[in-house]
Amino acid sequence: MTDTKWTGGCQCGAVRYEFSVKPDNPCLCHCRMCQKQVGNFFGAYAGSHTDNFRVTRGEIAHFRSSADAIRGFCRDCGTPLAYYFLSHPRLDVTIGSLDRHAEFKPIRHIGAEGMAPWWREVADLPAMPTGVVDTYGDTDERFEMIKASNRQHPDHDSDHWPPM
């Protein structure tokens, strides 16, 4: 892992990318199109000039969601990866796809017209680590099995993937 490149990729590892500078303007977009792209209440994005971005493994598949906007994803695992306009040389990636995602604290909400009315209340909900609430009949053995068989690409570049 290098500290000078800002790398990321999809869950399965078929697509990897890097920025030569730290992506800027981290934000949460609540517009309905971003909600639909990521299948969530909002999309979280940070980006940079397209000159600072390159794909280092595989390729990003695209859905042209309007005349000017492109939504990028991994064709193999479906991870939402990118968002950009054809008319503007900037590319944003989904913050969750960045290896060092926790270093991107959002600085604003956009698409506020689509914000769920209860949005500001969810930060105060009870918070428990994975496995504490027994929703799916979880057991320690099951979590060990899941951990041992985890096929998610690690949060750093890899020479070979999948490893086996």
Ligand SMILES: [Zn+2]
């Ligand atoms: Zn993938």
Ligand SMILES: [Zn+2]
């Ligand atoms: Zn949006």
